[in-house]
Structure formats: C-alpha cells, structure tokens
Amino acid sequence: MADIQHYSHDAGWKHTILRGLLYLVLILFAAYYLFPLFVMISTSLKSLSEIREGSLISLPRVVTFDAWTYAWNEACVGVECSGIKIYFWNSVKMAVPAVLISTFLGAINGYALTKWRFKGANIVFALLLFGCFIPFQVVLLPMSQVLGSLGLASSTTGLVLVHVVYGLCFTTLFFRNYYVSIPDELVKAATIDGAGFFTIFWRIILPISTPIIVVSVIWQFTQIWNDFLFGASFASGDNAPMTVALNNIVNTTTGVKQYNVDMATALLTGLPTLLVYVLAGKYFVRGLTAGSVKG
Amino acid sequence: MASLTLDKVRKAFGPVEVLKEINIAIEDGEFLVLVGPSGCGKSTLLNLIAGLEGSSDGEIRIGDRVINDVHPKDRNIAMVFQSYALYPNMTVRKNITFGLEIRGVSAAERDKAVADVAKLLQIEALLDRKPSQLSGGQRQRVAMGRALVRDPDIFLFDEPLSNLDAKLRVDMRTEIKKLHQRLGATIVYVTHDQIEAMTLASRIAVMKDGILQQFDTPQNIYERPNNIFVAGFIGSPSMNFINATLINDNGNLAVSIKRDNDPIILTLKDAPESYQGYVGKDVVFGIRPEGLTHKRTGSDQPGSQYVNFDCKVEVIEPTGADTMTVVEIGGKEIVARVRPDRAPQPGEIMTFSADMSQISLFDPVTELRI
Numbered sequence: 001m002a003d004i005q006h007y008s009h010d011a012g013w014k015h016t017i018l019r020g021l022l023y024l025v026l027i028l029f030a031a032y033y034l035f036p037l038f039v040m041i042s043t044s045l046k047s048l049s050e051i052r053e054g055s056l057i058s059l060p061r062v063v064t065f066d067a068w069t070y071a072w073n074e075a076c077v078g079v080e081c082s083g084i085k086i087y088f089w090n091s092v093k094m095a096v097p098a099v100l101i102s103t104f105l106g107a108i109n110g111y112a113l114t115k116w117r118f119k120g121a122n123i124v125f126a127l128l129l130f131g132c133f134i135p136f137q138v139v140l141l142p143m144s145q146v147l148g149s150l151g152l153a154s155s156t157t158g159l160v161l162v163h164v165v166y167g168l169c170f171t172t173l174f175f176r177n178y179y180v181s182i183p184d185e186l187v188k189a190a191t192i193d194g195a196g197f198f199t200i201f202w203r204i205i206l207p208i209s210t211p212i213i214v215v216s217v218i219w220q221f222t223q224i225w226n227d228f229l230f231g232a233s234f235a236s237g238d239n240a241p242m243t244v245a246l247n248n249i250v251n252t253t254t255g256v257k258q259y260n261v262d263m264a265t266a267l268l269t270g271l272p273t274l275l276v277y278v279l280a281g282k283y284f285v286r287g288l289t290a291g292s293v294k295g
Numbered sequence: 296m297a298s299l300t301l302d303k304v305r306k307a308f309g310p311v312e313v314l315k316e317i318n319i320a321i322e323d324g325e326f327l328v329l330v331g332p333s334g335c336g337k338s339t340l341l342n343l344i345a346g347l348e349g350s351s352d353g354e355i356r357i358g359d360r361v362i363n364d365v366h367p368k369d370r371n372i373a374m375v376f377q378s379y380a381l382y383p384n385m386t387v388r389k390n391i392t393f394g395l396e397i398r399g400v401s402a403a404e405r406d407k408a409v410a411d412v413a414k415l416l417q418i419e420a421l422l423d424r425k426p427s428q429l430s431g432g433q434r435q436r437v438a439m440g441r442a443l444v445r446d447p448d449i450f451l452f453d454e455p456l457s458n459l460d461a462k463l464r465v466d467m468r469t470e471i472k473k474l475h476q477r478l479g480a481t482i483v484y485v486t487h488d489q490i491e492a493m494t495l496a497s498r499i500a501v502m503k504d505g506i507l508q509q510f511d512t513p514q515n516i517y518e519r520p521n522n523i524f525v526a527g528f529i530g531s532p533s534m535n536f537i538n539a540t541l542i543n544d545n546g547n548l549a550v551s552i553k554r555d556n557d558p559i560i561l562t563l564k565d566a567p568e569s570y571q572g573y574v575g576k577d578v579v580f581g582i583r584p585e586g587l588t589h590k591r592t593g594s595d596q597p598g599s600q601y602v603n604f605d606c607k608v609e610v611i612e613p614t615g616a617d618t619m620t621v622v623e624i625g626g627k628e629i630v631a632r633v634r635p636d637r638a639p640q641p642g643e644i645m646t647f648s649a650d651m652s653q654i655s656l657f658d659p660v661t662e663l664r665i
Contacts, residue, residue, distance in 0.1 A: 185380035188347050189441075193394035194368035203393075207384035 044068065044263035051259050067260035071268060075261055077240075077248045084265055086238065087245035091225060093156050094241055095272075098163035099220040105164070106171020106216055111205055113172070114179040115187045116197065125176065131169030136229050139166075147234060159235050163224045170223075171216045178212040179205070214283035222273050242269050297358035297448040297481060298323045299344070304353035306339055306505075313339050314505045316353070321498060324479045330492040331502035332528070337485045338453060340502070344483060345451050346370050357448055368397075373442035374451040377458060379434045381426040381441075388422040391440045412440045415474075432463045439474075452484040456491065468494060489529045493517065501525045518653070523662040526581050526655055532619065534655070535587065535629045539580040541573045541656070550580050550656075552625055559604045559624065563651055569665050570656065578665065581655035584619065587631035589638075590646040601648040608639045622647070 039056060044067050046060040054061075073083040112118075113125050143162060144153065152158030182205070190200045231241040240248075246269045250262045277284070299321050306314040314336045321327045329337040342348040344355060346367035355362050362370050373394075381390050391412060392405045400408070413419045416436045426434060435455065442450055452471075456464045472495055475482055486492055492499050493513045501508040501516065501524075509521040520526035526534045539552045548566040552559040561580075563570070591601050609628070612619040618638035620631045631647055639645040656665040 183378050183380065185376040185378050186382065188345075189374065189376060189380035190382070190393070191347065192345060192367045192372065192374050193441075194397040195393075199397065204382050204384065 040263045040267055044260050044267055046260055048256070048258060048260060067258070067264040068268070070258075071249075071261045071264040075249050075265060076252070077245045078237075080238075084242065084245050084249065084268065087240055087242045088268065090156060090235075090239060091242035091272075094159045094163070094231075094235075095221060095224045098160045098167065098224050099217055101160070102164045102167035102171050102220055103213060103216045105168055106173075107175045107206065107209060107213070108201065109168070109172040110175025110177075110179045111201055112197075113176050114182075115184060115200075115205070125172075128169050128172050131166075132173065136166075140229070140233055144234060154234065154236050154239055156235065156239055159230060159239075159241070162230050162234060163220075163227070166230075167220050167223065170219060174212055174216050174219070175209070178209065182208070211283055214280045218276055218280055218284050221276050225273050298325075298356075299327070299449055299481060299483065300354075300356040301340075301344075302354040302356070304340070304343060304355060305351045306336070306343060306348070307351045312505060314343075314350075317507050319500055319507070319510055321481065321483075324481055326475050326482045326484065326495055326497045328484045328486060328492040328496035328499050329502060330486055330489055330499055330528075331508075333487060334504075335502040336505040337487075337502050341374075341451055341453055341483060341485045344449070345372055345374050371445075371448040372451055373445045373447040373449075374453065375438045375442050375455045377454040379426075379438040379455075379458075381434060381437055383426055386423050386425060387418065387429070387437050387440075390426065390437060391422075391444050394441065394445050408444050409440075412444045415443065416440050431459050432467065435459060435467060439471075443474075443478075448481065450480050450482045452482065454486055455484075457486070457488070471495065490531060493529065499529075501528060503528075519664070520581075520655060521664055523579060523581070523657050526657070530583055532584050532630050534581045534583050535627075536657075537580045537582070537625050537627060537629065538659070539578055539625075541570060541576060541578050543574055548574065550578070550654075552580065554624065559606075561602045561604070561649055561651060563654075564600050573656070573658075573665055577659050579657040579659050579662075581657060582649060583653060584630045584632040586650040586653040587629065588648050588650070589631075589633045591648040598652060600651040602651055603646050603648050605644055605646050608641055608643050608645055610641055611638055613638065620645075 042058075042060055043051060043056075045063045045065070046054070047062065047064055047066065050061060071083060072085050072088075074081060075083050077084065077087065109128070113121050147153045147158045147161070150158070150161075152161060186204060187200055190204055195203065226243060227241070228243040228247065231244045232247075235241060235244070246265050249265050299319075301317050301319040304314060304317045305312065317340060319327070329340055331337050339348065343350045346362065346365065350363060357370065357372075382393065385393065388409055391409050392400075395405045395408060409422070410419075413422055416439060418433065418436050418440060421429060421433055421437070426437070429437065435458075438455070455471075456467050459467060468491060471484075474480075475495075484491075484495060496513050498511065499513055499516050500510045503524055509516055509525045511519075516525060516529055520529065520534075523536065527536070537552055539550045542549050542551045542560075544551075544560055544562055547562050547564070548570055549560050549562040552561070590603055591599075606622045606624065608620055609623055610621040612621070613635060615635075617632045618635050620633045620639060622629050622631065633639070657663065658665055
C-alpha cells in the first residue's frame with residue numbers, strides 16, 4: 001500500500017513538470033507569433049515623431065488613431081490620395097460574391113458527384129481534384145485572354161469569375177468528402193417521397209451542411225481576400241483589391257516613410273479574415289474532421 | 296393495395312449478373328419476405344421494385360401496370376430503410392408529411408393524415424422532436440409512419456429491424472405483423488433473419504447468389520425445402536445433414552447410415568415414387584432436430600413414423616424448453632431435440648426416435664430435393 005502511494009506521488013510530480021514544460025513551450029510559440037502583431041498594433045497607434053524617437057517594442061506614450069483615419073481616408077495609392085477605403089470595398093465586392101458563388105457551386109458539385117453518380121463521375125472528380133494543384137502563375141496568361149475576350153478585363157466581375165473558377169476545385173472537394181458520409185438512403189427516401197434533384201438539395205442536403213459550408217466560406221474568403229497575384233494581374237487602378245493597394249502604399253518610394261500608416265493599412269487589410277476566423281473558427285475544425293469519422 | 300408480379304427479372308452490373316431470372320407473383324394483401332445471406336441480391340431486388348435501380352431485363356408489374364420505366368415517385372410505393380433515413384433537419388411531423396407536401400396535399404389534409412398515423416403508431420408525443428432526439432425504436436416507428444401516411448399500393452421494408460436490439464426487434468416484429476393484419480397491405484420485406492421471414496411472411500422467397508431458390512409458403516419451405524441450401528438456411532437450430540445410402544430392406548425402402556460397428560437402418564413407410572431411382576445410391580439424409588427425439592411411439596403423435604436407434608450422447612445443451620442433445624453419427628455432429636425430463640447425460644447410450652414422416656432426402660451432387 002505504501003509502495004503504491006509512493007509511486008503515484010512520484011508520477012504526479014513528474015506529471016506537473018511535464019505540464020509546466022508543455023505550457024512553457026506553448027507560451028513561447030504563442031509569443032513568437034503574437035510579437036509581430038503587437039509591434040504592428042502599437043506602431044499603428046503611435047505618432048510618426050514618437051516612432052522616430054522611441055524603440056520598436058515600446059508601448060505608445062499617447063494613443064492616437066490618426067494613422068488609422070489617415071490610412072482609411074487620405075493615404076496615397078499611386079497618385080490618388082483618397083485612402084484605402086475604395087479598395088477595401090473593391091475587395092468586399094470581389095470576395096463576397098466569389099465566396100458565395102464558389103461555395104454554392106461546390107455544394108451542388110459535391111452533391112451531384114456523391115448522390116447522383118453518373119457515368120464518368122470519378123473522372124470528373126479526378127479532373128476537379130487536379131485543378132487544386134495547378135499553380136496560379138500557370139493560368140495567368142490564358143486567363144487574361146479569356147477575360148479580355150469576355151470584356152471583363154480590369155473589372156471586379158472578372159476577378160470574381162477568376163476566383164470562382166479557381167475556388168471550385170477546393171469547394172467541390174470539401175463538399176464531396178462531406179456528402180460521402182451522408183447515407184445514400186436519405187436521397188432514396190426523398191426520391192420515393194417524390195422530391196427531385198434540387199428539392200432534395202435545398203430541403204434536405206443543404207440544411208445539414210452547415211459545418212462544411214463554414215469550412216468552405218472560411219477557406220475561400222481567406223484565399224480570395226488575401227490574393228495578390230490575380231488582383232495585381234487582372235484588376236488595375238480604381239478596381240484593384242485591398243492587397244494591391246496595400247502594396248502600393250507600403251512600397252511607395254517618395255516622401256517620408258509613414259510606418260504608422262503602413263501598419264494601420266496592413267491591419268485593416270488583415271482584419272476581415274481575422275474576423276471570419278474569430279466568428280466561425282470553432283466550426284472550422286469541426287467541419288474539417290466531420291467527414292473523416294463515420295458517425 | 297395491389298398485387299405484385301416479377302416476370303423474368305434480371306439485373307446485371309456490367310458483366311456481373313446479380314439477379315438471374317427472378318419470377319415471383321404475390322396477391323393483393325400478401326406479405327412477401329425476401330430472405331437470404333448477404334450478397335444474395337435481395338436488396339437489389341427490392342431496389343428494382345422501388346425503382347431506385349433499373350432492371351436489365353424482364354417485367355415488373357403492380358396490379359396490371361408495368362412499372363419498369365415509371366419513376367419511383369409515381370409507382371405509389373413507400374419504403375422503410377434499414378438506417379430509417381429520417382431527414383435529420385426536420386421534425387418528426389415534417390418527416391412524415393414531407394412526401395405529402397411534395398405531392399401538393401393541402402396543409403389541413405396533411406395535419407389530419409399525420410394525426411391518424413401518429414395515433415396508429417403511438418408517436419403523438421414525438422411529433423415535434425428531431426430524429427436525433429429519438430431512440431432506435433422510436434425512429435423505427437417514425438420511419439414506418441412516413442411510409443404509412445402515403446397509403447401506398449405496396450410497402451417495401453429493407454431490413455427494418457436489424458439496427459434494433461434483440462428484445463425490441465421481437466416487439467417490433469409483432470407490431471409489423473399486427474399492422475399488416477389491420478391494414479391488409481401488400482408488403483415486400485427484405486431480411487437476412489430466417490426467423491423474421493418465418494414469422495412474418497405469407498410467402499417467402501429464399502435467394503442465394505442472385506438465384507431464387509424457393510418461393511413458397513413458410514410451412515412448405517420448412518417442411519419441403521427445395522434443396523440443401525434452403526433446408527439449412529431456414530430453421531434454427533438448422534437441419535441435420537447425414538451422408539447415407541438408400542437401400543431396399545425386405546421390401547421397404549430404408550435409409551442406411553454407416554457407423555463403425557453397425558449401420559443405422561431407418562425404414563421408410565409410404566416412400567414417395569421419386570425415391571425409387573435412388574435405391575442403392577448415396578443420398579444426403581436431412582432431418583430437423585425436432586424430428587430426432589427421445590424414444591417415442593407412434594401413438595404420441597398421429598401421422599408420425601418413429602424408428603428407433605441407439606447412439607452415444609456427446610454433449611447436451613439445455614435451452615429450457617428443450618434440451619439440445621448432440622450425438623455423432625457418420626463423423627458429423629447431429630442435434631436432437633429432447634424433452635428436458637428425458638434428457639440424457641453426456642457419454643450415456645440413449646435410444647432416439649427419428650420421425651421418418653418429416654425427413655428430406657437430397658441428391659449429394661445436385662443438392663436438390665429428391
């Protein structure tokens with residue numbers, strides 16, 4: 001009896017040390033990732049003179065949102081000095097429709113590929129899957145030709161089209177893998193009940209797809225909002241998305257380098273994706289693992 | 296309500312023929328059970344009737360209407376699935392009325408229909424719950440409610456009880472039987488459980504490897520199985536099969552079973568004409584455990600022909616109602632059903648009675664009934 005107590009006491013002690021080490025490592029990693037964010041936020045809240053005097057990691061003596069309002073309303077993108085607000089809305093106008101359309105089409109594709117299997121369904125799926133591995137750069141030239149012939153060059157609509165086409169492979173993959181785990185009998189039962197392809201989709205399949213819709217929306221929103229290459233290639237001037245505008249502000253070579261404005265602009269650019277993660281993050285992991293274990 | 300006819304129905308997936316010329320016809324109000332081991336094609340056959348898969352050949356008729364090319368929703372059938380296939384996002388009420396809603400039945404009529412069905416199945420209290428909030432048995436009822444509410448010509452059941460625990464399965468089995476008697480509906484029921492088949496069916500279709508082995512009433516299938524497979528599949532514990540020879544014993548036909556010391560000779564009275572061709576040849580002698588008992592005389596049960604023989608008892612397995620007594624004959628373990636008060640001890644030499652009026656003989660090569 002005494003022996004057992006001795007052992008368990010010993011194990012508890014080891015356990016505590018291991019726990020402590022684990023937390024130490026985790027805290028170090030968290031700090032490593034959070035430190036740049038801290039520098040960005042604190043710099044964006046300082047005045048330019050304070051940035052020049054103080055050190056990089058010091059907290060702002062006087063908190064000012066001047067840099068944020070300046071970035072939003074007055075910062076110069078190229079020769080235009082009306083802030084990044086128009087580019088922010090450009091990005092919204094691009095990302096929201098592109099995310100919704102690509103998610104919706106992915107859902108339809110996944111549904112058709114799993115529940116209405118047709119001859120060659122596997123080949124179609126394989127080709128779609130292959131689309132996930134095509135690097136962006138490869139399609140730049142042919143895509144610009146297509147957009148030109150459609151009359152969509154340098155427009156937000158054109159960008160939406162590009163992102164929908166490119167995102168389709170991923171969203172189809174998500175939805176297909178999710179729907180594989182939904183029993184076919186559900187569709188059979190609804191067929192006998194008299195429902196057709198779209199009725200079953202709207203009334204039965206889509207209402208039980210929330211986790212995977214969230215995954216698809218987060219993934220697509222992050223991809224599309226953060227995209228720089230397509231934005232820089234297919235939309236120019238007033239139609240450019242946020243990421244391109246950010247680059248133009250930060251990489252400007254004339255005048256005084258306004259670090260606080262740069263930081264505020266960068267934070268504004270990153271904010272929407274951050275928001276999406278915070279709001280829907282808990283569904284993300286749940287949705288990603290949903291298809292992997294048969295419930 | 297309607298009759299159902301399957302006329303030379305075939306189904307092939309590419310080069311693989313999963314159903315080979317199935318002929319089945321049932322009358323209005325019959326309870327047909329398709330039974331067989333997994334992969335025998337019984338579920339495929341049910342899907343053909345439902346229209347969820349197209350047949351490769353042959354004709355399926357409900358009443359006089361050929362339905363081969365009719366869409367499932369227009370066949371006027373309802374189906375209960377093994378997984379119940381309840382719509383997870385809808386309440387029980389919605390689940391039951393979904394089919395009616397799609398068919399454009401008015402809200403007032405739907406409410407009345409769902410109330411009737413809920414009362415019949417005693418699920419009134421569950422109507423506003425989601426399927427995830429129901430137990431297995433309750434889901435089963437809801438799935439049946441969804442089928443009943445449509446008042447179809449034919450009900451199709453695809454192994455509806457196999458996801459329930461043993462006790463509930465027996466209860467639901469009785470309830471399905473009651474429901475059938477009350478509604479007089481035509482039912483096609485798929486199962487791999489031969490007890491379900493025997494208890495529920497008005498006629499059973501035993502299938503194996505896509506071939507219909509026998510299509511008959513439960514009693515006929517039990518007493519006069521077409522072949523060794525059917526004989527072994529139906530009945531629990533299953534029929535004993537003993538390699539034997541058919542001989543002529545002083546003018547009477549008899550089954551002779553080889554044994555180390557002396558053969559067992561079981562004389563047959565009124566042997567069927569078909570046995571004559573097998574005199575002097577090897578046969579497979581099939582006898583059910585209840586045909587093999589402790590020593591009895593013909594007066595115990597009129598119509599029986601008891602023949603006695605002695606044998607050493609190997610193992611006994613009491614079940615309460617009967618004691619299953621295992622003996623070894625011809626290198627095979629044979630089960631006899633003995634009354635508990637007459638049960639022997641292992642190792643004892645006991646006199647058994649074989650009821651020769653209940654036996655089956657099979658051809659050892661074709662495995663068909665002689």
